[in-house]
Amino acid sequence: MAKPLITAGMGSVPSPDGVTFRVWAPHAEHVSVIGSFNNWDGAAHPMDSEPRGFWSICVEGASIGDHYKYQLATPWGVINRIDPYAREVTNSVGNAIIHNPDFDWEHDDFSMQSWNELVIYELHVGTFNDHDLKQPGRFNSITTRLDHLKRLGINAIQVMPVGQFAGQRSWGYNPSHIFAVDTDYGGSLGFKRFIKRAHQVGIGVILDVVFNHFGPSDLDLWRFDGWSENDKGGIYFYNDDRAQTPWGQTRPDYGRGEVRQYILDNVRMWLEEYHLDGLRFDSTGYIRNIGDAGTEEIPDGWSILQAINETVARHYPGRITIAEDLRSNDWLTKDVGAGGAGFGSQWDPHFVQPIRQAVIATRDEDRALGAVREAILYRYNDDAFERVIYSESHDDVANGQSRIPQDVNQADPTGWYAQKRSTLAAAMVFTAPGIPMLFQGQEFLEGGWFRDTVPVDWDQRQEFRGIVRLYRDLIHLRLDREGRSRGLCGQFTQVFHVDTDRSVLAFHRWDRGGPGDDVVVIANLSHQPQENYVVGFPASEAWNLRFNSDWHGYSECFDGYPSADVAAVSGEWDGFPYHGSFGVGPYSVLIYSQ
Known part of the structure; x- marks a missing residue:
């Protein structure tokens, strides 16, 4: 199926005959294109009127790289405007630039x-x-x-x-x-x-x-052709109470065809001309x-x-x-x-908020395991991957909130508590069902809160290289890089163990089930290690420990609690026909598979 083109040459479109300009300005009496190719002379290139308020012209002397604007004669005066379809501008209040659409993608056929x-x-x-x-x-x-x-x-x-x-x-x-x-x-x-x-x-x-x-x-779109109603934004915007947003009265008029x-x-444009994947x-x-x-x-x-x-589903399959x-x-x-x-998919508040609250809470008794359980299991339309899950995003680490390490311990955002509980949250992100997401610098304990004036501190990547490795190991397990944790990519999840007294939670992830697929995740949300702890297992014999977030190699301040493989034996426990015992460190996550 042929992909739709950008509407009938809107904006500036170079061709062997020159450059065609087309703009929508239904309340203008006359429109001209002015630019560096005509010494900004409003009389040099008057545009032709088309039905429904469109104006167009082909200018032979214009070429790629030239600057331009539209000059509109309106009942409210003569105004100059930047092209709404401009692919390139000098700056937000400068000129439009005739853009070169050619780019050598070298047969880019990437598929996400x-x-x-x-x-x-x-x-x-x-x-x-x-x-x-x-x-x-x-x-x-x-x-x-x-x-x-x-x-x-x-x-x-x-x-x-x-x-x-x-x-x-x-x-x-x-x-x-x-x-x-x-x-x-x-x-x-x-x-x-x-x-x-x-x-x-x-x-x-x-x-x-x-x-x-x-x-x-x-915003040159504001009263673009001079007209407004109710003293609002004109043709591109609602001109009634629907115009109001938390950011001003600039909500686009979604009911107007243009x-x-x-x-x-x-x-x-983004999906076709920029080859974006979503x-x-x-x-x-x-x-x-x-x-x-x-x-x-x-x-x-x-x-x-x-x-x-x-439009995306029909013409750009595979884009999210x-x-x-x-x-x-x-x-x-x-x-x-x-x-x-x-x-x-959609960002899921049912995940981020309970997980953040569980790890930021000062006292263990305030970690709501029931809410964590619901966060793990929540889904839209019974599809695990219709949600994006995360513990940090640009919104969650600004506007009064900080990065998790900072929220855990303001006085020591890189110390033991901050490291343990922020990585506990990360382990939940990569083992729960959903599409996992990180925010920049999270993998090396970026602290403070997000500001557009403060760059990420890349020196911390070396200082906390063990934490980076922890994130890498989690991601590799999540993606089944070694063929032994396929269940983390699967649809199915069962939270089978919730111990509110000892703050331990366990869940089972699987795709089709069986060795190399079934995964059991155990999370200790307590500051105390748990010894000889027993949970059920979905199958017997050896369950291999694939990940222990308390491993000393991840951080010099981690205790390296000696968790180990588990031999599951017969005997019903947690609704499973088998059970096994293990030890787990404080604020730690273990991942088992066969």
């Missing part, structure tokens, strides 16, 4: 792992590997760390938003121009080179996109609802989410779409044909 085998690493371009504090990091600085991520076992990077935003430093959730890649990060060419290199080393790239609001600052097409074209959609709750409570629905918002996912909704809705990941929004 199946979703049950994904391990995602979320990062922020500006701080991930920033060596010059005078300017943010760039795409090429991420490229220099791909070997680290590859060795760690990461097979998908989720990049926080890269659309051109106001200012030099930002989280990226304030997009001024959604088709242009931020110039400080390296622009379109830098992003394509990074994606190409990531694919060459076997790592997919997922991009965070923002359609719940635009701007709100440096705006819907604008968003769909942006989705197509998209993560920011705050979908504010696309489908007006307020925080979620009681005032926006049917047009639900409809645009369905249209996006139908991930919703950040955080409102526990099975319908988000239900098929569009069944009335759902059609996302492939």
Whole structure:
């Protein structure tokens, strides 16, 4: 099936005959294209009027690299605007640039792992590997760390938003121009080179996109052709109470055909022109609802989410779409044909919040094992991989919250308690059912809280190289790299042992079952080691210890509690026909398989 092209040449499109410009401005009386090719003369290239408020022209003297804008004569005066479809801009308040669409992908045919085998690493371009504090990091600085991520076992990077935003430093959730890649990060060419290199080393790239609001600052879309209603944003935005978001009155009008097409074209651009492997959609709750409570629905918002996912499923099979909704809705990941929004997966608040609370709590008696059990078992539409699970994300380590090591022990965020309980949370992430995700620097105890002005401290990678190895070992088991832990990629989970008195929990993971597949995970959430502890096992004879988070090799301050293989013997226990005894260190996780 042929893939749809970006709508009828919107923006600037180079050709052998020159450059065609096309823009939507229904309330303009006249529109001209002005730029470096005509000395910014508004009379030189008046555009032709088309039906439904579109304007177009082919300029023979224009070429790739030229700067330009649209000049609109309106009942409210003459205004100059940056092209809404500009693929490249000088900066958020500068000029559009005629973009060169050609790029040598060298027959890039990368295909991302199946979703049950994904391990995602979320990062922020500006701080991930920033060596010059005078300017943010760039795409090429991420490229220099791909070997680290590859060795760690990461097979998908989720990049926080890269659309051109106001200012030099930002989280990226304030997009001024959604088709242009931020110039400080390296622009379109830098992003394509990074994606190409990531694919060459076997790592997919997922991009965070923002359609719940635009701007709100440096936003030429605001009253783009001069018109507004109720003193609001004009043609690209709702002009009633639906305009209001926590970030200003800049919610796009999802019911207007041209705006819907604008968003769909942006989705197509990322997947087609940038070879991205998926998209993560920011705050979908504010696309489908007006307020925080979620009681005032926006049917047009639900409809645009369905249209996006139908487009991706039909034309870009294998690409993943991930919703950040955080409102526990099975319908988000239900098929569009069944009335759902059609996302492939969604961030799961049912996991992150109970797990963080369990490891951050000061007293053992405050670790709610029942909530941990529910966090492990929760799923959407009875599919374990319709959720992304994590203990840290950009949202969970900012806005009043810190990284887990910092929250565990403010006074000593790299000490024993911080190391033990943060790695306990990590072990839950990689053994529970779902798509596991890390946030940048988590694998070497990055402390404090996330800020777009503070780069990741890569010196800690060497200082805590044992912790890095712990994460690597967990990921390798999660991905069954040695053919003995397939159950961690499987759909099935049974939490069969919850001991609230001694703070011990055990669960069974499997795909098809049997040796090399069945996995038993035991978590001690107590500060005390457990000796001669007995749990049930699904099969008899030897169960080999594949991972012990208390191993001294992971950290000099770990005790290295002498956990060992287990010989399961007959005798019903925990609902299983066999049982075995073992010892487990404080705040530690053991992983067994046959």
